Amino acid sequence: MPRLVMKFGGTSVADLSRIRNAAEKVKREVERGFDVAVVVSAMSGKTNELVGWVREVSPFYDAREYDAVVSSGENVTAGLMALTLQEIGVPARSWQGWQVPLKTTSAHGAARIEDIDTTLLAQKFEEGLHAVIAGFQGISPEGRITTLGRGGSDTSAVAFAAALGAERCDIYTDVDGVYTTDPRITQKARKLERIAYEEMLELASLGAKVLQTRSVELAMRYNVRLQVLSSFSDEPGTLVCAEEEIMESNVVSGVAYSRDEAKVTLIGVADRPGVAAGIFGPLAEAGINVDMIVQNISEDGLTDMTFSCPVDEVARARKALDAALADGKLAFREVVTDTETAKVSIVGIGMRSHSGVAQKMFATLAAEGVNIKVITTSEIKVSVLIDRKYMELAVQALHDAFGLEKAA
Amino acid sequence: MPRLVMKFGGTSVADLSRIRNAAEKVKREVERGFDVAVVVSAMSGKTNELVGWVREVSPFYDAREYDAVVSSGENVTAGLMALTLQEIGVPARSWQGWQVPLKTTSAHGAARIEDIDTTLLAQKFEEGLHAVIAGFQGISPEGRITTLGRGGSDTSAVAFAAALGAERCDIYTDVDGVYTTDPRITQKARKLERIAYEEMLELASLGAKVLQTRSVELAMRYNVRLQVLSSFSDEPGTLVCAEEEIMESNVVSGVAYSRDEAKVTLIGVADRPGVAAGIFGPLAEAGINVDMIVQNISEDGLTDMTFSCPVDEVARARKALDAALADGKLAFREVVTDTETAKVSIVGIGMRSHSGVAQKMFATLAAEGVNIKVITTSEIKVSVLIDRKYMELAVQALHDAFGLEKAA
Known part of the structure; x- marks a missing residue:
């Protein structure tokens, strides 16, 4: 049976x-x-x-x-x-x-x-x-x-x-499944019928707490079809499965966000081999969850290094960096922090075969007057750090722009 | 070690x-x-x-x-x-x-x-x-x-x-040990230093809820020295051990009681082989905990049968007996119940080697004007059923009469 x-x-x-x-x-x-x-x-x-x-x-x-x-x-x-x-x-x-x-x-x-x-x-x-x-x-x-x-x-x-x-x-x-975005932010959020393992992993790591990341990894490795559904209704849920099982899908499957992000910039860092390790070593030891990392173009042998982390870890991060500076393990001119930022991401396996997705995201945000502070991308995800006050607006605009309220 | x-x-x-x-x-x-x-x-x-x-x-x-x-x-x-x-x-x-x-x-x-x-x-x-x-x-x-x-x-x-x-x-x-009797009934109650397995078993079955009966049986079988003591003090407790480990002891070690006993008498029972089984079979099936049993002297082929059971089982016992009567499985003239009785027992391994212990118990109760309704004995125990209102008095009088306030 x-x-x-x-x-x-x-x-x-x-x-x-x-x-x-x-x-x-x-x-x-x-x-x-x-x-x-x-x-x-x-x-x-x-x-x-x-x-x-x-x-x-x-x-x-x-x-x-x-x-x-x-x-x-x-x-x-x-x-x-x-x-x-x-x-x-x-x-x-x-x-x-x-x-x-x-x-x-x-x-x-x-x-x-x-x-x-x-x-x-x-x-x-x-x-x-x-x-x-x-x-x-x-x-x-x-x-x-x-x-x-x-x-x-x-x-x-x-x-x-x-x-x-x-x-x-x-x-x-x-919850009764995986949504295109948080329904509390836009009523247009739609429950997905299916989502690929890779997308689910990105969404989970972006803060959508539907499934434990490890369980999705395991499901992907052994090709176990996972269904997320509610105990309190009789509706079908969302099937997390292999890409091959998804016949049609939007280029972007979901818009995720993470509200309490902070941006930390080290200005005037000596740009030499090993400098990244010099910065992120002490942060790792201090247990800081560093997320996005950007290094600016170097001028005169000095560079700026920017990273994001949860707001409530900023004080500890500063302490670790100052200690490294005092110990002479690290050289930089100053630390500038911005604790009023949020991260918004678009996720979709369709990005692999469609170009211009990131460009469309940037244009959409620009049209709304939202300034982008940091950008990172992966094969199936683009994330931007923006002012927190624009977060809901950005999520709604992107959900509209990529047509997520309708199934493919 | x-x-x-x-x-x-x-x-x-x-x-x-x-x-x-x-x-x-x-x-x-x-x-x-x-x-x-x-x-x-x-x-x-x-x-x-x-x-x-x-x-x-x-x-x-x-x-x-x-x-x-x-x-x-x-x-x-x-x-x-x-x-x-x-x-x-x-x-x-x-x-x-x-x-x-x-x-x-x-x-x-x-x-x-x-x-x-x-x-x-x-x-x-x-x-x-x-x-x-x-x-x-x-x-x-x-x-x-x-x-x-x-x-x-x-x-x-x-x-x-x-x-x-x-x-x-x-x-x-x-509790901090095993007492000669319930200290709530007489302040003269004394904590026993040692008590024999057999005595502890009798006391446990008589309602002294210090130890589970089965654990005492097991301790006796494997000769495990058991000490009962309090988690909330540093006093030594009571050692439950083999008779041989108890050098000196009173003839009677303790006075136990069971408050809510009822006496049930079947009058005019046909006295023939199998009559006891005819009565106690239906009672056992009804889950009645029959304790003491006494059969009166037979006259004209008829006898009276008396037993005791917990007060709250009397109604069920009556029902079971009436059903057996109606079914013709049992013949008796009437059932008389007395729900105002209690059981008082004296326990002691010393009884084995001392005669006159039961007699002293009866005389003590008689001197206090306490009427005895049923008597049962074992090798190391004598139990009597009396009016409940005399229970405390009986326990106190027996505790005094057998000198339990002082160690042997």
Whole structure:
């Protein structure tokens, strides 16, 4: 029988009535003829509570014990989901990570999946028993419980879909799909029927928090068809799939934004080999999430270096740069910061085969009087840093300019 | 190094500060040179919450899923206790039942311990790592999680003490030991330094809820020295041990009582073989906890049969008896009930070698004007059913008469 993985996040299993609602969705797929593996998160709030306790006991906690504690939330929902399925006539049993087993590395708190042995699961499918699997957890070579990092249940789900050769991996969450842009910014935002893995990865990294980046990477690597859909409606969601499965698409699939960005410029930097490392080494050590980087044309052996980072990291970035200057590790004249900027990006695999997309973006923004401060591009993305006050305007203008309110 | 098992119940690990307090007690024993295995319950209230969820999902739940869900509370406290011990400088790691492994039967919800493999634990003791074990849980031959029934953490602790050859099993709870009687009834009640397994078993079955009966049976079978003591003081508790370890003791060790007992009498029962089975069969089927049973002298082929049971089961008992009468399975003239009775018992291994103990009890009660309605005896116990209004008086008088305020 064809197999299906259905993953329910914390808000979808927040209490017994929501678990019941999720179970009804599982039943529907079972009736369609699927052998279903349900992957569940902890009830919303539970994992935070457990993490809070661990941190309160010990700021420098043993990650093995952290994993033993925080994995327990998923065990509860897995058991309750199995019971609920039984109650509505779907034969099911729960599986904890070690029971499957889902084998991981020993990197507690952020373990990587090494292997999923599906022998037992397959045997139980044969006996007509659907599976409910505690997400987020596995077992290390030493026999200790591991967790995959926050949001790891998405990754669990995709890994199970790959290992089971599932037809699809449905990720049920509190949004009903992936949109062309944030519907709070423009009512013209449209739910995408399909989106390519690469586009989803760019959108996720740009702040669209629908799916954990790692789970999309994994889906792409193993060609697992991912569907994002809402637990609270019966509408179809968005299918994240290979480019080949998308017959027609707009050149640009979505417009993303990131509101609280800051621009930091080092003026009068000595332009010599190793200068970039000299700047970004200390920033990396200080844990600054540097995003866009631009180096200006050099004059008289001096250059300007500009980068962006989250607004709330600017103070720390300045401190790290000043310390490097004081230590003589770095030479520059001054640091200028602008904390009133935002990033707006257009994303689309269509860009690969269409020229002039970036030009159209720049022209659109110019027509609205929006000044561009920094530009970066990738094969399927163009991002610009602009004044924050123009952010909504820029998103709306670009959404219109690229005709995103209509499907291709 | 000598080994010690220390068990902390739900109220002793109810929050992080109590876990810290318990950990300090463990540290003290570690400093005394013990390899310690700590057995923990779930935080108080947690197991009830989980059981409540399971029952709400499904009144006729799959006991395997029940076990998977309700065992999670102990996993949380085991991890938190290990972290707390590490934090105060005691090297420790947590163990879940399946990791040890503690092997049980497949009787989910009330599994019996079959074997504890201590190889890994012993290896880690050698490496200087103390153990924190999630109580109440084990693993079935099928690889599913099992639980030992409510209060099963006491049983886990005793089983680990037996398997590890521990010098003692300390049960930390919210009372500081076993008393000659309930201190709320007489201020003369005295904490016993030692008590024999057999006496503890009688007291437990009489309603002194200090230890789970099963854990005392197990301790007796494997000769595990059990100490009951408080997590909230530093006083020594009561040692439950073999008779041979008790040099001197009073003839009577304790006076127990059970407040809400009812007396049910069937009058005019045909006295023929099988009549007792005819009465107590239907009662057992109805789930009535019949305690004392007395049959009066037969006259004219008719007899009276009296038994006691909890007050709140009287209505069901009556119904079961009336149904049996209507079905013709049973013949009697009438049922008389008395719901205003209580049971008072004296317990002591000294009774075995001293005669006249029961007689002294009856004389003491007679002197106080207390009428005895039913009497039952065992080798080390005499119980009487009396009017409830005399219960406190009876307990006080017996406590005085047998000199329990002073140690032997």
